[in-house]
Amino acid sequence: MKALIAMSGGVDSSVAALLMKENNYECVGCTMKLYGNDDVDLSEQSTCCSLDDVMDAKEVARKLGMLHYTFNFKDQFREKVIDNFIYCYEHAMTPNPCIECNKHLKFNELYRRALELGCDKVVTGHYARIRKCEDGSYQLLKGLDKNKDQSYVLYSMTQDELAHTDFPLGEYSKDEIRKIAESHEFVNANKPDSQDICFVPNGDYVCALKRFTGKDYEPGDFVDMDGNVLGRHNGLVCYTIGQRKGLGISAAHPLYVVRLDTEKNQVVLGKNEDLFSREVTVSDINWINPNTLEDSFKCKAKIRYRMEEQPCFVERTGADTAKIIFDEPQRAITPGQSAVFYDGEVVLGGGIIIG
Incomplete structure (x- = not known):
């Protein structure tokens, strides 16, 4: 072999x-x-x-x-x-x-x-x-x-x-x-593990985006959950769901990025409790053993790499789409990240979060 x-x-x-x-x-x-x-x-x-x-x-x-x-x-x-x-x-x-x-x-x-x-x-x-x-x-x-x-x-x-x-x-x-x-006296036996995205080793992904594209991203408004303008942001690419630091907005309570509105070029800010939701829509799913799964079933899932998988109900809405309903609300569900499904130690599959 x-x-x-x-x-x-x-x-x-x-x-x-x-x-x-x-x-x-x-x-x-x-x-x-x-x-x-x-x-x-x-x-x-x-x-x-x-x-x-x-x-x-x-x-x-x-x-x-x-x-x-x-x-x-x-x-x-x-x-x-x-x-x-x-x-x-x-x-x-x-x-x-x-x-x-x-x-x-x-x-x-x-x-x-x-x-x-x-x-x-x-x-x-x-x-x-x-x-x-x-x-x-x-x-x-x-x-x-x-x-x-x-x-x-x-x-x-x-x-x-x-x-x-x-x-x-x-x-x-x-x-x-x-x-x-x-x-075995390998030359790299004590070499540190890499921590960042390999092509963004300093962690500054916004700088990387500007370098790759040559663009300056358009500023817009920070708004609250009711649409009231709170200030100006530096471009939607500079922010991720759940972000608190680096907003530059003074308020009576901590503010977090709750949503990015591409149509209005707005960053919607809210309280921590505004970040929680039970439902997730997933697309581009790869089911590793699709014939072993029912159209709906219970399992566990996680919506980011560094988290414990959580109990949920999954409804398959198409060959590669599904809706997840978690038993408990999950914080900062982020489009673009992956939802991965588990049955104990077995990975059932996963896909891209779209909402």
Whole structure:
């Protein structure tokens, strides 16, 4: 069996390669070049596509006796991830670029390269698991390390992709992975985890948008829930649902961004309690095992990466659309983010929140 290992230069993907070697796979390493750092106006040491990261990946591959390739996916990344990032913010949505990257690059473009190289599996360092069922179908499961579980960003995987993917870290904790890397004297054993969007490593997404588009976004009015003007905003792209800081508005009580009105170019502000709602509309849903689901059912769901999934009722309104009714109101439901559905440790699927 032969596996193509996606190696970012970090400790997780390096140990994933080691574990696959120990499972007697013939392994080939690769690093995806998603953009040049000059494209995002940052130094060569700033991002996951830096020269240092590529060299770390190559060093681990050399240590493990693996071939290593660098694949140029810059055009695909610009079209599928960065352009979507721009579109979402310009249409009052807050995207999750990691989900789009997994969907279009890691388990699509990379899978095609794996086939060209005669590989049976694509392997990444995600903390998640895959289980083959008795009927031959596949399930996507949470990683065992609750603090590192990344199943939320993998909901778009298809049955074919799950059949040809391996997540060897899913049974481990992060501490265990670092200890394995240290015991094998990997150069990146103590390398910090990346925290920000890879192409916005300083966290300033508004600056990134302006750099990508060359635009200055039109100011408009802050208004309260009744439409009364409270002040001027700096452009809709500068604000996200639930935001409190950086508004520059004085009031008798804390104000939060409740809604972004693209038609009127207004940022609607309200109290914290105005942010809560039980109902969510979701589109572009990928159901991992669609034939196992009823038209309506109970499960749990979460509407952002860092939250506990919450009990809810799901009504499927179309092949890839649904309405969620949570048992308890949820705070700051944000268009553009993903709602992901769970049955215990099993990921049922997920889609994009549209309202």
